Amino acid sequence: MTAAQPPRATLRTLDEIKTYLAESPQPIFYISRSATNLLGVDRVVGGFRYVTLSDSWDGAHPNAFAPTNVPKLEPRGNLNVVNWLLANDQVQAYIRRSTPAGYTPQVVISMFDEESERLCRELGYELIMPPVRLRERLDSKIVTTQIGNDAGAQSVPNILTTVSGWDDLREQAAAAGLGDDLVVQLPYGDSGRTTFFVTSQADFDRVAGEISGGGSAAPEIKVMRRINHRSFAADAVITRAGTVVGPVLREITGHPELTQYKGGWAGSELYPGLISEQTRQRAVSLVQRFSDRLAEEGYRGTLGIDLLVDTDSGEVYLGELNPRITGSASHSNLQGLSTTPATGREATDAQTTLPMFAYHVLEYSGADFELDLDEIQAERGRALDGQTWSTLVIQHQRPATERTDVAPRTGRYRIGAGGSLEFLSPDLDWQEIDEPDEAFWFRSSGPGEIVSRGVDIGMLITRRRSQEEHHALNAETKRLIPSLLGKYEGKRLPTIQLYWRAGLRRLRGE
Structure with missing residues (x-):
């Protein structure tokens, strides 16, 4: 073929x-x-x-x-x-x-x-x-930092090193001017599980086996100064005609109502005033510089970049690279409707802005093409600026492993008093949700499936903000989560079945 x-x-x-x-x-x-x-x-x-x-x-x-x-x-x-x-x-x-x-x-x-x-x-x-x-090579936080340095996309002040113990860590951090409040990262893994906050020997001792080798060869680690910051993310697509950068999003991380992992990712949000125009431009410039340098490594297509904005200095730093389709892609692929600047009226469906992943498809299509990157950014701005969107990844929260009997349908819901959710229609996706009293539930785990604590069961999309300025989930969001979870019903798996499943999984190497 x-x-x-x-x-x-x-x-x-x-x-x-x-x-x-x-x-x-x-x-x-x-x-x-x-x-x-x-x-x-x-x-x-x-x-x-x-x-x-x-x-x-x-x-x-x-x-x-x-x-x-x-x-x-x-x-x-x-x-x-x-x-x-x-x-x-x-x-x-x-x-x-x-x-x-x-x-x-x-x-x-x-x-x-x-x-x-x-x-x-x-x-x-x-x-x-x-x-x-x-x-795999680019996924290393060590390699990401090195490439970023080469591209002029700086990370939070850091050293890339190995440590033999607490005293060695303190001495190296002091020599680099990083202070006593440190963030230590392993090269690979979900940040929620491989990022450690170390301010004392007690903190160090709790994770010494992971960051200093525990008697074996010490891994290379990234040691950073801990800063006051806000976390953002942006997807990008590297093409032969340049890098297309998606919207700058505020990440939703670490909330125990959504994830069991400290720092674990659980969604993102976009809203007017999320970030100043000056900071957004600096963030987009950093993503473009880093991505253009990544293209020299042979990378083509979609990726995600985590960004840190120092709330004291306003500096924008490179966080992490996700060389894959990211969780934030659901936000970046919002199409929206372009508006006519002179009238402000919505344009026709033929004028909807392209989802970010369409440029990935274009890059691998074999077609010859040119991209006016300024026009693309302007079009995406007309379509999405001023809009509010939140995506919340919901996990199974009950401690028992269950077989699901009842699960809410994928589709559009109306948000009522107290965060209640009333099913309206079985829509295929969330692109046409346009009112703050509407939500879209995308079910990723349904009837007959077995779920345990921490397993993603779906994504809730709203035209509302999810977090306060100080990062905490707002009251509306705190009501929506249990409302959605309350629509799930299941039966706890018998203990003998749990042992049977666990035994077979060990044999299968899962």
């Missing part, structure tokens, strides 16, 4: 790019546990499809597929889910019948490994993502 020919003419305008993406028969399959992060991309990319472990729409989405032969001991973890889906006969059959003659299926995956790459090669799929080896 060979890929069909891209258009011969160079795509020069946004309208030409939009028409090409909408009309191209090229099939693209997003393979994931849930479609959350790229929901709505199929509105503007004609060949886009979702292949997921379970059906979040109860059969209503024309561009989605979920196999029916999922075993009782379902695959767990992003990598296991993806590889199981790739190897599944029903999934392979769906991809074959959804691929026009003469086209090679293109595959999009957020988290994947060498096994995923091997399966794609053997099945004749084109995996349109940066390769695993490159992603």
